[in-house]
Amino acid sequence: MVASAIFILDLKGKVLISRNYRGDIPIRKIEKFMPLVLAAEEEEQTLSPILSTEDGVNFLYVKHNNLYLLAMTKKNSNAVTILLFLHKLIEVFKEYFKVLEEESIRDNFVIIYELLDEMMDFGYPQTTESKILQEYITQESHQMEVQVRPPIAVTNAVSWRSEGIKYRKNEVFLDVIESVNLLVNSNGNVLRSEILGAIKMKCFLSGMPELRLGLNDKVMFETAGKTTSSKSKAIEMEDVKFHQCVRLSRFENNRTISFIPPDGEFELMSYRLSTQVKPLIWTEVIVQTHSGSRIEYQIKAKAQFKRRSTANNVTITVPVPEDADTPKFKCSMGSASYAPEKSAIVWTIKQFQGGKEFILRAHFGLPSVKNEDENQKKPPISVKFEIPYFTTSGIQVRYLKVVEKSGYQAFPWVRYITQNGDYHLRMPESVKTAKLSTI
Structure with a gap:
């Protein structure tokens, strides 16, 4: 992993800030970056985060708001590591400036140069934890009268946590948050389903504590030769990613998640399960058109999870024709409204208990008469x-x-939450012969 130089550019390719770490590539080579981007856009290619010139100079970049954050290298470097560093750079800048854009860059030249000097040395990443950097690089750090001494964490093996932290009440909060991605076709068949999970923590602990976390991990049970009970099942996680505080060697040997946590809030790990997921909230829609003059919808929503659980703040968005007007609604639970900016019905149910089923009926007028294109792509529910x-x-x-x-x-304290991710159900074809009850 070697980055020769780091640049921050505006959308036109003008250099706002640059830091040359190694001096092995002429800085003027940056002028070749924007022509490469424009050439790729003209050819309608999927833009790659890595662009190369004929003379072997590589540009690795990330686009954020109205900025390009870019690393230039001539070595056979680890591209993923460089791109990860650029994303960490964005996180740190956002911690300092709240919003990272061209204006915030222009307003904070001094602090940015100090951060670039601390976060990378001779092209190699150094301290990237914003909480540690904020202990000795402040907005006033350009005043050279006082020599600021870096905290021990910068040279310590535990670079993400400072020593001497004290709390009157020692607490740790752990949230297991799972997002369900689901795609159902118009016939009711599940085309794609997966679970994306994250374990997020808030640690308010004194000293340098070591935490050990145990999950119902299938591989761990198999390694230990244990069997699971009939009430609990073991899960097999994929694409597991850990915070840098986790001791990976212990996890690989015995699946123990052992770590010294950062102070405050952080994401300990993320995972994915590519498993067949039963739709938690099932939605069926029957669409009835009447000779182009009006259209009716019958929307049925059912909570397909256990009765002891309750879904909060359920919002079901059903697309309608762009020229629909004079909406009328009748629903057995919650409230419905017409959102003309989305061309959609928005049905809101504050609390949806497991096993329950509710129906919404909606009626719209269609003032403009036009042929309905059956092949026209309709937005999903x-x-x-x-x-x-x-x-x-x-x-x-x-x-x-x-x-x-x-x-x-x-x-x-442990809390579990399941929420929607990309949760979509495709619209069925409209029915022109059946008759629905009017509102």
């Missing part, structure tokens, strides 16, 4: 929801232990 104390995958936190040399007692 989208569903938003959040179900607390529930996980689709069945993941469970078996234990969360806090060990610190002072021996204090810590209070762990």
Whole structure:
């Protein structure tokens, strides 16, 4: 991993800030970047985050708002590592400036140069934790009268946590959040389903504690030669990604998640399960058109999860023709409204208990008469929801232990949440012969 130089450009390719770390590539080579981008756009190619010149100069870049953040290298470097560094650079800048855009770059030249010097040395990434950087690089750090001493964490093995942290009450909060991605065709068949999960933590712990987290991980049970009970099941996680604080060697050896956590809020890990997911909130729509003058909808929503669980803030968005007007609604639960900017019915149910089923009937006038194109692509139905104390995958936190040399007692809190991700159901064809009851 070697980056020769880092640049921040505007959308026209003008250099706002640059930092040359190695001096092995002439800075003027940056002038070749925008022509490469424009040439790729003209050829209607899918833009790659890596562009190369004929003389072997590589540009690795990330586009954010109205900026390009770019690394230039001539070595056979690890492209993924460089791109990850650019994303970390964006995170750190957003921590400092809240919004990262051209104006915030122009207003903060001094602090940006100091961050670039601390986060990379001779082309190699160094400290990238914003909380540690904020301890000794502040908005006033350009005043050279006082020599600021970096915290021990910068040279310590645990670079993401400072020493000497103290709390009157030691607590750790753990949230298991799962998002369900689902695509159902117009015939009711599930085309795609997956679960994207994340374990997020808030740690308010004194000293340098070590935490150990145990999950109902299938591989862990198999490694230990244990069997699961009939009530609990083991899950097999894919694409597992950890925060840098996790000791990967221990996880690879015995599937133990052991770590010294950063202070405050962070994401411990993320995972994916490509499993067949039963639609949690099933939606059926019957569309009835009447000779181009009016259109009726019957929308049925059913909660296909256990009765002891409840989905909060459910929003079902059903597309309607762009020229629809004079809406009328009748629903058995919640409230319905017409959103003309979306050309859609928005049905909101504040609390949707498991096993329940509700119906909404809607009627619209169609003032303009036009031939309906059966092949015209219709937007899908989208569903938003959040179900607390529930996980689709069945993941469970078996234990969360806090060990610190002072021996204090810590209070762990665990919460489960399932929510929608890309949750869509395609619209059925309209029915022109059946008759629905009018409102």
